[in-house]
Amino acid sequence: MTTTDDGTAPQEVPHIQRIEVNQLQCLRIQTARAELLVAEQGAQVLRYQVHGQEPVIWMSEEAAFEAGNSVRGGIPVCWPWFGDLMRNPPQVQALHSGGRLPAHGLVRGIDWLLQESAIEGDSVRLVLAIPPTTDSPSLRHLPAGLELRLEILLDDRLHLNLTTRNNSEQHIALTQALHSYFAVSSIHNVAVEGLEGQRYIETLEGWAERQQKRELVISNETDRIYLDLPPQLAIRDENWKRRIRIEASGSTSAVVWNPWASKARRLSQFADDAWQRMLCIETANVMEDLIELAPGEAHSMGVAMWAEQLGG
């Protein structure tokens, strides 16, 4: 039998393993090509890295992996509202009055339930769902019967698909995001492709509407909501000679965020210089791209991400 350097039997790939990272129960997936780590809390992707390459997804060196707190980095799920509830469309605000109203909604810090895990050839599929709203203290103000699940598929790419099903008896409105923290060689050496000519809301200057003239380069604190987007965006990274492709479905809005130096000092689980190594491009349904569902209706928002060599 072949053994690895530490004398243990090599594990077949793909495989799915349960591990604990500090206080969090996680699923670690290895395929011949890549590694993926997903926390049951928040159904949060914590790591996505193709073997031998720089990580696609950034994780904070100061991440705490604590129960009840969203981890800084990875891909938090924001639902059923994005950002500050008071900045959301009135239909979304109307649904929430009681209980805590934290930024980015209610599901980042709660345990999701693993509903499916399957190895299909060289790929691995997981499905996680929030608990029934009536069972969860944090969700009990939501209409009974509102369901949310995240399907995660790892093949040559990472695919996430977030589905809301309104099995309640009332009309609902929500905003949401897959809050992806991408890893970059240096924020000073990347450009975001695909935003040229698009409308955006500059949240740092009174939520004024602007138009993106050229390709976006980040040169100061950035917190913008882009609207009417085509499905394909990309981060071109000259130092790492790669382009991260980001392909959205069921979404025409995206949030682009980098805190830059001064806000970085005020963020939790975030090193003072970490802003140079990350860039959030968050596939979203926000502002006028909100989701409205009559009883019985469902909506899926997805993102696929992968890295290509520059020039390829």
Ligand SMILES: O=P(O)(O)OC[C@H]1O[C@@H](O)[C@H](O)[C@@H](O)[C@@H]1O
């Ligand atoms: O610290 P949090 O709640 O994870 O939010 C981080 C950032 O998330 C981004 O999506 C927002 O646009 C920013 O305004 C916010 O600062």
